[in-house]
Amino acid sequence: MLTIEHLAKHFPGQIALDDVDLEIAAGQIHALVGQNGSGKSTLIKCLAGYHEPTGDAPATFAPPSGGSAVRFDLAGGAAVDRVGIRFVHQDLALVDGMSAAENLALGSGFTTARMGRIRWSAEVARAEAALSDLGFADFDVRLPVGALTPAQKTAVAIARAVAESDDPAKSNVRLLILDEPTASLPGDDVVRLFTALEQLKARGVAILYVSHHLDEIFRIADVVTVLRDGRRVATKPIAELDHGSLIELMIGREMAAVERPPVSITESSRALVVRGLEGGTVRRLDLDVRAGEIVGVAGITGSGREDVVGLIIGQTPSASGSVSVGGQPVPPYRPRAGIAAGMASLPGDRKRLGIVPLLPVADNITLGNVEGHWRRGRLDRNAELHEAREWVERLSIITAGVLAPIGVLSGGNQQKALFARALRMAPGLLVLDEPTHGIDVGAKADIHELLDHAAADGAAVLVATTDTEELVRLTHRVVVMRGGEAVAELSGADLTVASIEHAQLAPEEAIV
Amino acid sequence: MTELGLSGWAARLRLDKYSAVYLLIAFFIFFGLTEGDTFLTWTSTRLVLTEKAIVGVLALAFLIPLAADTFDLSIGAVMSFSLVIVNSLALNTDIPTGVAAVIAIAACAVVGFVSGFIVVRLGVNSFIATLGMSQVVSGIILAISDNRQITRAIGDTYRDFGRTNVFGLPLYFWYMILLAIVLWYVLEHTPLGRYLFATGGNREAARLSGISTDTLTWASLVVSAVIAGFAGIIWSWKVGTFSNSVGPGFLFPAVAAVFFGASQLRGRANVWGTLLAVYALAFGVKGLQLRFSTNTFWIEPLFEGVTLIIAVAIAARKGIIKVKRRDRTPTDLAIEPDAP
Structure with a gap:
């Protein structure tokens, strides 16, 4: 065609x-x-x-x-x-504040009556028809798009795209x-x-x-x-x-078969202890991560999985419960306190929560902690750039230089720079949300290796992700969330893609 | 860098980064040729340098919160606030005027603190919060002054603190330079400055990496109010009298200079670019006023308005100010790592 x-x-x-x-x-x-x-x-x-x-x-x-x-x-x-x-x-x-019907009409134009008045009933009927053609007849098209589920939003976007034009x-x-x-x-x-x-x-x-x-x-x-x-x-x-x-x-190269690295937890000290944590969609969550251990958090969207990391790192306020890092209690909604206790994080939404797009790669790597480069009454920029270059080389970040704005890097390389930001703090605990979301196979493998190394060096790692294969590849133990609660814990031979997928779904759905 | 679509020579001259410098040179050449006997004199240069010191200080006040992506539109009113306090204390009490000046600046700090509370604790957008505070402060000023001018309240001894000439220019000009040096040092060479710009670049990312973004935002508003209060003190040295019209009129040129300055030198809001912009605009206005000699009151706002628009348009193209433009950052271009 x-x-x-x-x-x-x-x-x-x-x-x-x-x-x-x-x-x-x-x-x-x-x-x-x-x-x-x-x-x-x-x-x-x-x-x-x-x-x-x-x-x-x-x-x-x-x-x-x-x-x-x-x-x-x-x-x-x-x-x-x-x-x-x-x-x-x-x-x-x-447009999140407008209804599905309005969003559809933004693409194809509103049907108007005399004096340019919009015929709302016609708009609603048209939107309902367009969406039910796609198998989405289950929601009110008059609701603001912001209130819809991700799938419904996607359906609205597709319906708008494929709407037949009168023009x-x-x-x-x-x-x-x-x-x-x-x-x-x-x-x-x-x-x-x-x-x-x-x-x-x-x-x-x-x-x-x-x-x-x-x-x-x-x-x-x-x-x-x-x-x-x-x-x-x-x-x-x-x-x-x-x-x-x-x-x-x-x-352009053959990929080694995905194989789990050998697990050896020598230290039993608990780097992260979460008790009765509530907030967002999470209900009464207890969680422990020991030094040297990589623990995964699985769950479909809405299960609470998406809120766990935000609550622990202080991005979002918790309603109740306690978090302690390396034995120190960390108050809610205070990222600074968590960092002081030895926690480093990689938030899920790279663009919104991670990078400062207009600042150089170097400044993004050292963001939040440049005191180490304070010498004789001023910031030693050369020392800072030197450190940034070392990280760029160590994590093979592809960039035109440490002074290039991070916004022009590809997603995978931005993510690696954020890893550098976390790893330079020599954290006892790394908390990550969707660490390889939207990045390519090569960078993903690199990031997995980084996490293996971090854990081997004694860091505790908590990873929340929707990527089931990633959980199997990466973690020693997976906590599965459902309905806001941790409903299963999988490890050893039980830790497979099938078992995670199975545990994520409610029992009645699992039977189907 | 040919992002602006400039031809080769223009790109080499870095018109994008040094346009204010070239503009200044162009003004001096052009008006030097046409108005040589008036424009190219120390008298008129000195006049511009001293006349615009207040705008320079106010621009620096606006710059500090702007680094943290926070607007302070109350600086004009706060300047007026400090001026009315000095004048009315001098008029109605026996407090030495120097002490009155300190009290005035402290009062301005309180205004900044309240603005900070509204922005940080109440979560009101800084643009709205400081616009509102500006009006509140104007009300207080009217109450204090009883809507009258205050003249001859301030003594000469006090005014000499600021207007004594050093190297041919009044002290307050040098205070402005000193303030600029301090702010430049803090913004460019200390962790504090870096955290301010990080906060301005992406507030939530900065907070998650351990920066106390709320405290910084709050403090930046206090600092801007204190500096704006200092601008009022400069006026009390320079002119002395209070009148309602002093202050608010300086807001626009100060804001224009900061945005124009943001396109200069560093590729983000910065101290020297701001002062450069203040004076490039000032000399342009001066030259035009001399050129058209009579009835030139309209030149200044017209010129400042046009320059602000052009400067921000350039900055937006360069991505200095957060405006999305197509085809600017080819993120899909970045190369991925080679096979390890």
């Missing part, structure tokens, strides 16, 4: 896309994978007309309904109107581009999303699906295109690939 040839995009000093061809067929779910920095985002932005391709990028559009093929140049952002490409970006771009100048949607649509979705919601995508596929809409989650790609994609360093490495039917071979294509 849509063929693009020789797409290239050069940035000063860098070639982001190098002669990439792409063919997408109608009704096809086409996965686009690659590590961070492989050119996925640039490719999408070229299609969106956000970036101007370098040189000619001839594209051919053959209407699936028959008729003659149209040739045009991708430069000038013509693809969106010509082909009917729609986008759903990772952050969904919804004859715009062609109807033929290709939907989804950028990391499941990034904030708990497991069972992903299934609902996939059902919605199957509906669209049946309507003949092609879907370009960008995701880091390889299992999702194996579940839903028909064809996968792999980008590496700005070049297309392969486009293959999904049936011809398995996990290992796909990862190999992405990173």
Whole structure:
């Protein structure tokens, strides 16, 4: 249906896309994978007309309904109107304070009566129809979007994207581009999303699906295109690939089989003791982490898992209960007190809670603690930069230099810089929320190794994550949350992807 | 760096970072040629340098909370507050005027403390909180002054503390320079300054990494009120009299200078860029006033307004001020590590 040839995009000093061809067929779910920095985002932005391709990028559009093929140049952002490409970006771009119906109308225009009055009943009916087409008829479209679940929000964004336009100048949607649509979705919601995508596929809409989650790609994609360093490495039917071979294509090397490192807890001192902690969705949580131990917290979204780290590190206030670190009680909502007791943290939302985007990499690494570089009445900037360079080298952070603003780094490298910030405090306890969220396979493996080393050196580590494979790979012991409480603890031979997934679901759901 | 789309020579001159310097040079060349006998004299240079010292001090007051991403729009009113206290204490009591000045600054600190309480404890947006405080303070000023001018209350001995000439310029000009040096040192060379900018860059990230963001924000508002109070003291040395119109009118040029200054030198709000901006604007206005000689009262606001808009537009393009622009940070460009 849509063929693009020789797409290239050069940035000063860098070639982001190098002669990439792409063919997408109608009704096809086409996965686009690659590590961070492989050119996925640039490719999408070229299609969106956000970036101007370098040189000619001839594209051919053959209407699936028959008729003659149209040739045009991708430069000038013509693809969106010509082909009917729609986008759903990772952050969904919804207005939280407006209702689902209003958000839908923002895309397609409001239906108005005389004197420009909006016909609300018509809007509501239209929104309900659009959402039930996607299998989401279960909520009130008049509620503000902010009150919806992540899956419902995603559905609203998709419904808005695929809404048929009355404007004859715009062609109807033929290709939907989804950028990391499941990034904030708990497991069972992903299934609902996939059902919605199957509906669209049946309507003949092609879907370009960008995701880091390889299992999702194996579940839903028909064809996968792999980008590496700005070049297309392969486009293959999904049936011809398995996990290992796909990862190999992405990173260009064979990945060692995931194997748990040997567990040896020599010290029994408890680095973290949590008793009766309540706050957010968490109810009466007791938790212990010993030095040298990596403990995981699992649970679907809404289980309390997402609030555990925030409560412990003092990001959010707790209602009751106690937290003590290295034997010292830590008052709630006081990150500074936790740090003083030897706790370092990596909050979940990197952009909002982690980086200071305009400050250099160096300042971000030393953020919150530069007293160590205070010499003779002033900050010794050279010593600070020297320390930052050491961390950059040690964690192989890819950056144009320690003075580059951290905001221009890829997600994985930002995350590593935040790791440097935590590790330089030589913490007795590391508390992490979704440490590898949204970062690529290579950086993820690096971060796992860092945590292995930190634990081997005697740090206690607590990791909350939705990535079940990560829990199995990384931890000695997993606490599973459900309904705000810790309902199971898995370790040793019981610690498997299946057992975690099973324990996360309520018993009646587990039977199904 | 060709982000601005500047041609080669413009990029080499770093027009983005040193535009105020070039502007200043351009003013001197242009007005030096056209108004040579008036513009290029020590008298007029001295006039501009001393005239704008108050704006310079107020701009520095605005700069401190701004580093922590907090606005203090009450500085104009607070300056007026300190001036009315000095004047009315001098007029109505036997307190030595020097002591009255200290009391005035202490009173300003209290105003800053209240602003801090409103922002930090009550969680009111600083823009609104200080706008409200500004109006509250104006009310108190009217009550104290009974809506009258206070003239001839202040003695010459007291005024000599500030207006005695040293190296051809009054002391208060040098106080401003001294204040700038202190603030520059604190902002650029101490952990405290770093934590302020970290707070301004991402408050929650700063807090989670152990910075006491609430205390810093609160303290920054107290400091800005104290500095604004000092600006009022400078006026009491320089002019002496209190009138209702003094103070609020200085807010805009001070704010304009800080934002213009933020685009200069360091790529973020900074002390020397701010003072550079104050004087680049001042000399521009002076030159234009000399050029058009009569009825030039309209030049100053017009010129300041236009410069602020241009400066912030440039800063926004450069990403100095938090405005999102497309195609600026190609995050997808970053290269991932090679295979270990």
